[in-house]
Amino acid sequence: MESKSVKLAPEMLVPRLGEHLLQKGIINEANLQRALAYQQESALAGEAPLLGQALIQLNLIDKETLDQAVTELIIQLRSALQSANRNLEQRVRERTAELNEALTRLSELNQMKANFISNISHELRTPLTHVKGYLELLVSESLGEVNAEQKHALTVSQRATARLEGMIEDLIMFSLASRGELSMKFSGVDVRRLVSLLVKSAEGKAAERGVTLTASLKDNLPFVRADSEKLSWALGQLIDNGIKFTESGGSVTVAVQEKGENLIQISVADSGVGIPKERIEEMFEPFHQLDGSSTRHYGGTGLGLSLVRQIIEAHGSLLDVKSAEGKGSTFQFPLLIARE
Ligand SMILES: Nc1ncnc2c1ncn2[C@@H]1O[C@H](COP(=O)(O)OP(=O)(O)O)[C@@H](O)[C@H]1O
Ligand SMILES: [Mg+2]
Incomplete structure (x- = not known):
């Protein structure tokens, strides 16, 4: 069997050739239908002529006119393709700019969050130091005698302040880490x-x-x-x-x-x-x-x-x-x- 290498004719790359020829008035609807019917018959017989070939074989168009029409279509297609490419590039540029902006905004927000946590935790620490100091003075009875019940209340308060202090330290550590400031001193x-x-x-x-x-x-x-x-x-x-x-x-x-x-x-x-x-x-x-439930068992x-x-x-x-x-x-x- 002879193996034929399929060569791509420009015409094969051109869709809607029939429509184009109709639009240009080179053929009429009846002729187009004839050519299409001829294409189908040939296909049944084992051949598959392209529309242009069918038109030529039926003498409905001459080779030169067909070539010219095909060339025109290719030029049209190429310019459509170029403009689609340009649009696409433009859109990619726009999207990239948008995404960059969103990213900048996001890292700003992240920075704000880290700063907020850092400021807030430092601010919380100051009054807490006073509370701790006075509790210490009270417990040690430096400010006067306290009875057993009062002492108990003070110890509970001390434990609560210790917890609060622990949480504030966690937040400070977190804000340092999220600002990339977890510098190590070995x-x-x-x-x-x-x-x-x-x-x-x-x-x-x-x-x-x-x-x-x-x-x-x-x-x-x-x-x-x-x-x-x-x-x-x-x-x-x-x-x-x-x-x-x-x-x-x-x-x-x-x-x-x-x-x-x-x-x-x-x-x-x-x-x-x-x-x-x-x-x-x-x-x-x-x-x-x-x-993570709202009725969390552990603090x-x-x-x-x-x-x-x-x-x-x-x-x-x-x-x-x-x-x-x-x-x-x-x-x-x-x-x-x-x-x-
Ligand atoms: N020793 C442990 N045994 C069981 N679960 C643990 C243990 N350590 C941590 N976890 C789980 O990992 C989670 C996160 O721990 P952690 O980051 O220390 O947060 P927190 O102690 O504030 O809940 C805990 O809430 C718990 O569910
Ligand atoms: Mg923990």
Whole structure:
């Protein structure tokens, strides 16, 4: 069998040739119909002439006129195509400009939000410092004797201010992070001491909830390379979560141990509610809590973990989470041992 390579004739590229020829008065409707019928018959016979060929074969048009008509159509089509392209480019340019504007606006809004949170949290801190100071004076009876009942009221108020202060610190940390200002100040940190202090300060809260909080620390642990303040804040968050998401009777253990020659592994393990595997990633989203219902059982802003992860990653480390629903969770990460 002879294989014919199909050559694209300009005419094949031109749709609606019949219409064009009619419009130009080169053929009439009756002739067009004749040519179309002829095309169909030929198709049945196994040939498939193009409309132009059919017209020529039927002597309804001469080759020169056909060529000219086809050329005209191609020119028309090309200019239509060019103008469509120009329109398209124009529209793409316009859309890009719009999107750029929206993006600028969005980052401005983001900046505004971060500034707002930053300003508000600093503003909140000032009056709170006064409240704390006076409460301290009252509790220590520097302003006069207080009876047992009054002392109790004052202690409750102190605890509430401590919570408020914690939330304000979270917000300050969040606004720093979202403005990309989470700058790290590394030094050799006595992680043993840092953890002991954190555990000590969380003991009251744990006891209140009936949770046993223990620190498992070896003697003579080397210092780690860390930003002391941020590490302390992050660990505080993990301990706070551990206590918060553990029922009365459960336990939270903070352990620090050497791992190989260069690393110290820090872990916070609880025997609490646990986290379903498929929801672990979700809990790192800012302002997100797994119990998002309006009747939330646990307090908090949902900010902690997203920042904890950022802080740990800024230490060049990774936060690992292991959890089993109903059995508890372990959050752990390694830090480099500091070598002077
Ligand atoms: N130790 C944990 N056990 C179970 N769930 C946890 C634990 N830590 C965090 N979560 C889940 O992740 C969510 C986000 O935690 P976090 O960012 O610290 O916010 P918050 O403590 O303010 O709720 C929590 O609301 C909780 O649903
Ligand atoms: Mg938390």
